[in-house]
Amino acid sequence: MAPSLEDTTTDTSAAGVDDELAAVKSRVTVVGSGNWGSVASKLIASNTLNLHSFHDEVRMWVFEEILPTGEKLSEIINRTNENVKYLPGIKLGKNVVADPDLENAVRDANMLVFVTPHQFMEGICKRIVGKIRNDAEAISLIKGMEVKKEGPCMISSLISDQLGINCCVLMGANIANEIAVEKFSEATVGYRKNKEMADKWVQLFNTSYFMVSAVQDVEGVELCGTLKNVVAIAAGFVDGLDMGNNTKAAIMRIGLREMKAFSKLLFPSVKDTTFFESCGVADLITTCLGGRNRKCAEAFARNGGKRSFDELEAEMLQGQKLQGVSTAKELYEVLSHQGWLERFPLFSTVHKICIGHLPPAAIVEYTKP
Numbered sequence: 001m002a003p004s005l006e007d008t009t010t011d012t013s014a015a016g017v018d019d020e021l022a023a024v025k026s027r028v029t030v031v032g033s034g035n036w037g038s039v040a041s042k043l044i045a046s047n048t049l050n051l052h053s054f055h056d057e058v059r060m061w062v063f064e065e066i067l068p069t070g071e072k073l074s075e076i077i078n079r080t081n082e083n084v085k086y087l088p089g090i091k092l093g094k095n096v097v098a099d100p101d102l103e104n105a106v107r108d109a110n111m112l113v114f115v116t117p118h119q120f121m122e123g124i125c126k127r128i129v130g131k132i133r134n135d136a137e138a139i140s141l142i143k144g145m146e147v148k149k150e151g152p153c154m155i156s157s158l159i160s161d162q163l164g165i166n167c168c169v170l171m172g173a174n175i176a177n178e179i180a181v182e183k184f185s186e187a188t189v190g191y192r193k194n195k196e197m198a199d200k201w202v203q204l205f206n207t208s209y210f211m212v213s214a215v216q217d218v219e220g221v222e223l224c225g226t227l228k229n230v231v232a233i234a235a236g237f238v239d240g241l242d243m244g245n246n247t248k249a250a251i252m253r254i255g256l257r258e259m260k261a262f263s264k265l266l267f268p269s270v271k272d273t274t275f276f277e278s279c280g281v282a283d284l285i286t287t288c289l290g291g292r293n294r295k296c297a298e299a300f301a302r303n304g305g306k307r308s309f310d311e312l313e314a315e316m317l318q319g320q321k322l323q324g325v326s327t328a329k330e331l332y333e334v335l336s337h338q339g340w341l342e343r344f345p346l347f348s349t350v351h352k353i354c355i356g357h358l359p360p361a362a363i364v365e366y367t368k369p
C-alpha cells in the first residue's frame with residue numbers, strides 16, 4: 001500500500017479543534033498519472049499545501065507499469081517524487097502520493113479529478129462504482145467521448161451517470177509540458193448549476209502561472225476540448241504535406257466552425273462565448289501548433305499514410321496516448337447515424353484519411369468550402 005502523509009498546515013494546539021478542522025477539509029485524489037495527470041497533480045499539490053480547506057496530501061492513482069529497470073512506476077514516483085516515464089525531470093511535490101490501488105486511492109476522497117485517456121474511463125468507473133464517498137464531487141480533464149447505442153456520451157456524463165455524482169470539466173490551451181515548467185497558461189472550468197463547487201475547483205487549480213475561470217456551460221467546454229483533437233489531426237496533415245501557414249489557418253477556421261456547429265446541434269444550450277474562452281479558440285491554436293495529435297498526423301502524412309497511427313503513436317509517444325484518431329472515429333459514427341456527414345466535411349475527411357480510405361491530401365480537397 002502507498003505511504004500516507006501527515007498534514008503540516010494545521011497549526012493549532014487544541015486536539016479537538018484539529019479533529020474538527022480535519023473533518024471538514026477536502027481530500028483530493030487524481031485518477032490518472034500520464035503527462036497531464038502528473039502536471040495536474042503538481043498544480044493541485046502546490047495549492048493543497050497552502051490552502052487550509054484541503055488536506056495536504058494529494059493521492060494520485062497510477063496505472064502500474066514495470067519499467068525496464070525492473071522497478072514499479074508507483075514506487076519510483078514515491079521514491080524520487082518524479083514520474084520518470086510520463087513527466088521526467090519535474091518534481092511533483094512531496095505531498096503527492098502515488099497509489100497503484102485504484103479502490104484505495106479513491107476511497108477517502110471527496111474531490112475526484114479524472115485525467116486518463118478517454119478510452120479507459122468506462123472500465124475505471126465500473127471498478128469504483130459504489131466504492132467512493134457519498135459526498136464525492138468530480139471534475140474531468142479528459143478530452144474525448146464515447147459513442148453508445150443511444151448516441152454520443154461525453155466523459156463527464158459517463159462519470160456522472162455511472163458513479164451517481166456531479167462532474168464539472170476543466171479544459172483549455174494546456175500542453176502539459178509547458179505548464180510543468182510553469183509557463184503562463186489559462187484554463188476553463190465548465191459547470192452545470194453549482195457555482196460554489198465550480199469556484200472550489202478553480203481554487204484548487206488556479207496558480208500564478210495557471211489562470212482558471214469558470215463558465216456555466218459544461219457541454220460547450222467539454223466539446224471544445226474533445227473536438228479540437230480532430231482538427232489537430234487535420235492541421236498535422238497540412239504540416240506533413242508542407243502546405244504552409246495559410247492553409248493551416250484555413251483548416252483551423254473551418255475546424256472551429258464545425259466544432260461550433262456540431263456542439264450546438266448536439267446541445268442547443270452551448271454558448272457562443274465559450275468558443276472564445278481558453279477551452280475554445282486558444283486550445284485549438286495551441287493544439288494545432290504544438291500538440292501530440294498534430295505531431296503524429298504530420299508523420300502520418302510525411303509517410304504517405306503508409307505507417308498506421310498505432311505504430312506512430314507507439315514509436316513517437318512512448319506510452320502516451322493520442323485522442324484525436326479515436327475521437328474522429330467516434331464522431332464519424334455519430335455523423336453517419338444522424339445523417340450529418342455532408343455538413344461536416346473536415347471531421348468526416350479526417351476519419352477517412354486516418355483509416356486509409358483517402359490520401360492525406362484529401363484534407364484540403366474534400367474540406368474546401
Ligand SMILES: NC(=O)c1ccc[n+]([C@@H]2O[C@H](COP(=O)([O-])OP(=O)(O)OC[C@H]3O[C@@H](n4cnc5c(N)ncnc54)[C@H](O)[C@@H]3O)[C@@H](O)[C@H]2O)c1
Nearest residue numbers: 033034035036037063115116117120142143175176320321
Ligand atoms: N498531455 C497533455 O498535454 C494534455 C493536456 C490537456 C488534456 N490532456 C488530456 O488528458 C487526458 C489524459 O492524458 P495524459 O496526457 O495525462 O496521458 P498520457 O497520454 O500521457 O498517458 C497515458 C496514460 O494512460 C495510462 N494507461 C495505459 N493503459 C491504461 C489502462 N489500460 N487503463 C488505465 N490507464 C492506462 C498510462 O499509465 C498513462 O498514465 C487525455 O484525455 C488528454 O487528451 C492532455
Ligand SMILES: O=P(O)(O)OC[C@H](O)CO
Nearest residue numbers: 172173174175291292293
Ligand atoms: O498533445 P495533444 O494533442 O493531446 O493536446 C494536448 C492538449 O489537449 C492541448 O491543450
